[in-house]
Amino acid sequence: MADKTLVCKDCSKDFVFTEGEQEFYKEKGFDNEPQRCVDCRRARKQQNDRGFRR
Incomplete structure (x- = not known):
């Protein structure tokens, strides 16, 4: 690999899906490659977490 x-x-920027990340995805049984860069994944996760906090 x-x-x-x-x-x-989300932002249309290029990002690298490293060989190590590919191994991790394969090990976890994920079939799809990531669709968002690290920054957009982090922002999306923070946005989702806000909806569940009280």
Whole structure:
């Protein structure tokens, strides 16, 4: 496996899906590659967490 350059579906920036991340995804049984860069994933997670906090 080699590093892959993907495009974030939220911000349209290129990001690298490293060989190590690919191994992790394979080990966890994930079939799909990530669609968002790290920054957009973090922002989305924070946005989702806010809705559940009291």
